[in-house]
Amino acid sequence: MENSxxxxxxxxxAGLDARxxxxxxxxxxxxxxxxxxKKQKLRLKEEMAAQH
Structure with a gap:
């Protein structure tokens, strides 16, 4: 579940990066x-880092 x-x-x-x-x-x-x-992208990056 966590991996998905x-x-x-x-x-x-990646979608935000493309936009x-x-x-x-x-x-x-x-x-x-x-x-x-960019702020949304940063929040996602922080959330991904917190998952590890």
Missing amino acids: HISALSAKH IKAETSRPMPDTTLVASL
């Missing part, structure tokens, strides 16, 4: 959105 939870968190982390890359590659990225996505 970590896998789900990892998938969400950040897509947004920052636009001509005029939404810096507020990018900051929000």
Whole structure:
């Protein structure tokens, strides 16, 4: 069960990473959105670290 939870968190982390890359590659990225996505990504990373 714990392994599947970590896998789900990892998938969400990768999805956020893709969204950040897509947004920052636009001509005029939404810096507020990018900051929000980065905070979400950090929270997921911290949660994954706590699972180990």
